[in-house]
Amino acid sequence: MLILPVRTGMTSITRHFLVKAALLFVFAMALPVLAGAQQSNLELATQYFSTRDYDKAAVYYEKHYRADPFGAYKPYLRCLELLKEYREAEKLVKKQLKKNPRDLTVRVDLGKIYRANGDEKKAANTFQEAIGALTPEVNRIVTLGNAFIQIQELDLALETYLTGRKLMQGAYPFGFEVAELYAQRGEHERMVNEYLDLLLYNEKFYPNLQAIFQNKIANDLGGRISELLRVNLLRRIQKMRNRIIYNDMLYWLFIQEKDFESAYIQARAMDKRMEESGARPLALGRLCVSNNDYITAEKCFRYVTDLGSGGPNYIPARIALVNASSQRITGNRKPTTAELSRLETEYGTTLAELGKNAVTAPLIKGYAHLKAFYMGKIGEAVALLEEAIAMGGLSQHFRAECKLELGDIYIFKDEVWEAALLYGQVDKDFKNDAIGREAKFRNARLSYYLGEFDWEAAQLNVLKAATSQLISNDALSLSLLIMDNTGMDSITEPLLVYSRADLLAFRNRDTMALQVLDSIPLLFPGHSLTDEVWFRKADLFVRLGNLDSAMFYLEEVYTYFPEDILADDALYRQARLYEEEAEAQDKAMALYEKLLTDYPGSLFVIDARNRFRRLRGDTVN
Numbered sequence: 001m002l003i004l005p006v007r008t009g010m011t012s013i014t015r016h017f018l019v020k021a022a023l024l025f026v027f028a029m030a031l032p033v034l035a036g037a038q039q040s041n042l043e044l045a046t047q048y049f050s051t052r053d054y055d056k057a058a059v060y061y062e063k064h065y066r067a068d069p070f071g072a073y074k075p076y077l078r079c080l081e082l083l084k085e086y087r088e089a090e091k092l093v094k095k096q097l098k099k100n101p102r103d104l105t106v107r108v109d110l111g112k113i114y115r116a117n118g119d120e121k122k123a124a125n126t127f128q129e130a131i132g133a134l135t136p137e138v139n140r141i142v143t144l145g146n147a148f149i150q151i152q153e154l155d156l157a158l159e160t161y162l163t164g165r166k167l168m169q170g171a172y173p174f175g176f177e178v179a180e181l182y183a184q185r186g187e188h189e190r191m192v193n194e195y196l197d198l199l200l201y202n203e204k205f206y207p208n209l210q211a212i213f214q215n216k217i218a219n220d221l222g223g224r225i226s227e228l229l230r231v232n233l234l235r236r237i238q239k240m241r242n243r244i245i246y247n248d249m250l251y252w253l254f255i256q257e258k259d260f261e262s263a264y265i266q267a268r269a270m271d272k273r274m275e276e277s278g279a280r281p282l283a284l285g286r287l288c289v290s291n292n293d294y295i296t297a298e299k300c301f302r303y304v305t306d307l308g309s310g311g312p313n314y315i316p317a318r319i320a321l322v323n324a325s326s327q328r329i330t331g332n333r334k335p336t337t338a339e340l341s342r343l344e345t346e347y348g349t350t351l352a353e354l355g356k357n358a359v360t361a362p363l364i365k366g367y368a369h370l371k372a373f374y375m376g377k378i379g380e381a382v383a384l385l386e387e388a389i390a391m392g393g394l395s396q397h398f399r400a401e402c403k404l405e406l407g408d409i410y411i412f413k414d415e416v417w418e419a420a421l422l423y424g425q426v427d428k429d430f431k432n433d434a435i436g437r438e439a440k441f442r443n444a445r446l447s448y449y450l451g452e453f454d455w456e457a458a459q460l461n462v463l464k465a466a467t468s469q470l471i472s473n474d475a476l477s478l479s480l481l482i483m484d485n486t487g488m489d490s491i492t493e494p495l496l497v498y499s500r501a502d503l504l505a506f507r508n509r510d511t512m513a514l515q516v517l518d519s520i521p522l523l524f525p526g527h528s529l530t531d532e533v534w535f536r537k538a539d540l541f542v543r544l545g546n547l548d549s550a551m552f553y554l555e556e557v558y559t560y561f562p563e564d565i566l567a568d569d570a571l572y573r574q575a576r577l578y579e580e581e582a583e584a585q586d587k588a589m590a591l592y593e594k595l596l597t598d599y600p601g602s603l604f605v606i607d608a609r610n611r612f613r614r615l616r617g618d619t620v621n
Contacts, residue, residue, distance in 0.1 A: 042072070049075065054083050065092075069099055077109060086117040104130045104140060105147040112151055127156055134160070136167040145177055154181055173201050176208075183216070192228045196236065196246070203245050210252060217256060221600070223613055229253055244274065251280075257610045260288045260296040268303055278304035278313040285320060294328035315354060319363050322350050326366050330374060334510065334543050340374055358393035365405055372409045373508055381409055400426045400435050404442060411446060412507050420446055441475045449503040451496045453482055480565070485529050494524040498533065510540045531561040535570060547581055568602040571595045579611065589615045 042064045048057035061076035073096050080089040093110045100106065111126035127148075134141055141164035148157035158181045161174040168174075179194035195212065198205045217226045233250040240246065247270055254263035267280045285300030301324060304317035322343075329335045329343055347367040354360045364384050372381035385406045389399055407422035423443040430436030447455045485495045497520055504513035517533050517540075534553040541550035554577075557570035575591035578584040592612040596605060 042068075046075075049079060054079050058083060058085070069096065081113070081116065084116075086113055089113045090117075102140075104133055104144045107133070108144070108147040108151065127153070131156070131160055131163055134163055134167060136164075136169070136171070138164075138168070138172055141167070141174065142177065145174075149181075154185055157181055158185075173198070175201065175205075188225055189228050189232075192225070192232050196229075196232060196249075199243070199245050199249075206245060206249070209249070213253075214256060218606075221596075221605075221609070223609055226253070226257060227613075244270070247273075255284075255287065258291060258293075258607050259610060259614065260284070260291065260293045264288075264296050264299055264303075267300070271303075277311050278307050278317060282313050282317050282320070285317070285324065289320070289324055289327065292327075292331070294324050294331065297324040298328070315359060318350060318354065319360060322346050322363060323366050326370060330370070332542055333545050334508075335374065340370070343370060344375065356387070356391070358391060358395075361388050361391060361394055361398060361402075364388045365402055368409070369405060372412055378409060378413050382406065385409070396429070397433075397435060400430060400439070404435070404439060407442065411449070411503075416446060416450065437475075441478075444475070445478060448478060448482070448499050449506070451492075451499060453492055453495065481532065485527075485532075494520055494527045494529050497523070498529055498536075501536065505536070505540060510543055514540050531557050531564050531566055535566050538570070538573070542577065542581075547577060551577065551582075562598070568595060568599040568604060571599070572602070572604040572608060575608065575611070579615065585615050 042060070044056075044060040046057075048054070048060065058076070058079045061072055061079055065072040065076050073092070077089060077092055080086075080092060090110065090113050093106060093113060097103075097106045097110065107126055107130035111123040111130070114120075114126060115123035130144060134144065141160060145157045145160040145164075148154070148160060158178065161177045161181070165172075165174050165178075175194050175198040179191045179198075182188070182191035182194060195209055198209065213225070213229060217229075220226065230250070230253055233246050233253065236243065236246045237250065247266065251263055251266040251270065254260070254266060263284055264281065267284045270276070271278060271280050281300040281303050285297045285304075288294070288297035288300060298321060301317045301321035304311070304313050305321060308314065325346060326343055329339045335343075347363065347370065351360060351363060351367065354363075356364060365388060368381040368384040368388075371377040371384070385402050388394070389402050389406070403422045403426050407419040410416070410419035410422070420443060423439045423446070426439035427436050427443065430439070444455075447453075482495070485498075497516060501513045501516035504510075504516060514537060517537050520527065520529060520533050534556045538550040538553040538557070541547070541553065551574055554570040554574040557564070558567040558574075561567055571591055572595055575588045575595065578591065579588035589612055592608040592615070595602060595608045596612065599605070602608075
């Protein structure tokens with residue numbers, strides 16, 4: 001106990017200040033004790049709550065609430081709700097409402113208590129009072145909307161945002177919030193409309209909408225959202241011709257769906273309207289090439305070149321056009337002599353027009369590949385590549401690409417050590433670069449061709465160990481092939497024969513490669529390579545133009561090896577052949593549907609679904 005000394009003759013003012021100082025001292029000394037008590041109450045309440053001892057938890061939450069009404073309110077209320085102490089809960093909420101009448105979420109809590117206690121009318125009135133108390137403040141509106149969402153009152157949340165939209169008078173439309181509520185309610189058409197209306201408010205939302213729609217389309221296996229978006233965009237384009245953003249989004253949607261033909265039509269129209277000098281069709285053409293749609297790619301590049309040689313994109317489009325034509329002609333099937341002759345002429349004419357320089361170097365590389373692998377003019381091909389490698393102004397990276405191509409030609413002409421030397425140079429010069437990893441892969445592939453499986457596997461393991469770097473699909477496929485077919489019995493003869501067939505195929509000796517593949521099931525019946533053999537034979541038959549045989553072996557793969565890694569690949573490839581080569585749309589649709597049903601996790605699902613819908617006639621252009 002604090003005893004104050006009192007002097008005789010002390011004035012009343014002095015005595016007052018001494019007493020006040022003493023009281024402040026006592027209060028300061030008591031603060032840690034009070035804080036400790038509050039902390040102890042909270043810890044005990046939390047502990048009892050975690051063990052579901054809600055009666056005891058409520059006692060300590062109540063004590064803590066007296067000291068910290070804002071921090072303890074929510075857990076204390078939750079505790080009372082679990083105990084079904086609705087009268088006490090109502091008292092608590094009304095007490096909190098007096099402390100903070102602007103907090104509309106407390107009104108939601110009150111309505112929730114009324115509803116839990118069976119008084120739906122009172123609950124509804126309280127919820128409406130909360131909405132009626134809204135003011136034109138974005139944070140208050142969003143907070144109330146979220147409070148309704150948390151108690152699964154989606155209609156009230158929607159009403160909150162629509163009321164807020166009126167209150168804000170165009171300052172902010174709450175489009176994201178409203179659209180997401182429509183999505184949760186399954187009203188996808190309204191959702192799409194809300195999102196697209198946001199572009200009327202501010203076109204800067206465009207990247208956000210792209211990300212949102214990309215995610216929703218990816219998770220919508222039925223394709224409903226994509227179709228709604230397409231139709232809605234077309235309507236807006238017709239009604240709001242001055243809103244180019246909708247044209248751009250339709251173009252973006254076509255690309256997401258890999259509907260490159262429709263994307264080309266849209267890109268061409270936008271290029272003319274916006275006077276982009278062919279920039280958009282050129283970019284689209286390159287994307288088509290990366291997706292193996294060479295026909296549409298050629299349309300894109302030809303459109304740009306037709307704009308005239310004085311245009312800023314003429315030269316890159318001219319080069320890209322020749323390369324796309326080359327990939328189309330030499331890609332999936334054995335080209336005819338006439339096709340090769342026309343392609344050779346196109347290369348020569350283009351190089352004569354544009355000249356041999358650093359800009360046209362990629363064209364020289366493609367020209368060399370054509371001469372070596374398809375026309376038997378290996379000497380001319382080597383000379384072209386050596387000329388390109390020695391050319392001034394060429395980047396070291398592209399020079400390395402030319403060396404890799406030259407290495408491939410040395411394998412073609414059976415000079416494997418020269419090839420290994422060139423691959424090794426690129427690997428050494430670009431150890432931490434993608435082209436260095438490609439060089440390492442090609443060296444591993446060379447070892448595979450030569451039957452040196454241990455060395456080849458070691459090289460591939462080095463590639464796979466670089467987990468922070470991307471490894472090509474070819475490298476992964478080759479690694480899996482080795483792992484699956486050099487099993488515990490260590491018998492490598494079947495794989496040796498298979499690799500010999502692969503080398504022949506690399507050299508475009510397809511008929512001989514088929515003969516070698518035919519020997520594997522005869523010499524090693526029932527071997528694990530069987531599905532790979534069938535799949536490889538199908539690929540070679542496509543190149544030779546024998547579609548019937550290709551179809552037969554692809555069907556064998558997914559029929560007899562439905563769980564194998566090649567099954568969905570074979571199914572997808574057969575569907576594409578029926579669609580693009582045999583022009584049997586019904587059969588293609590049936591196979592795409594089978595892929596979607598039997599292999600929902602396949603990498604081909606998105607493209608298969610889009611192709612199925614186009615063949616069925618769903619596409620709106």
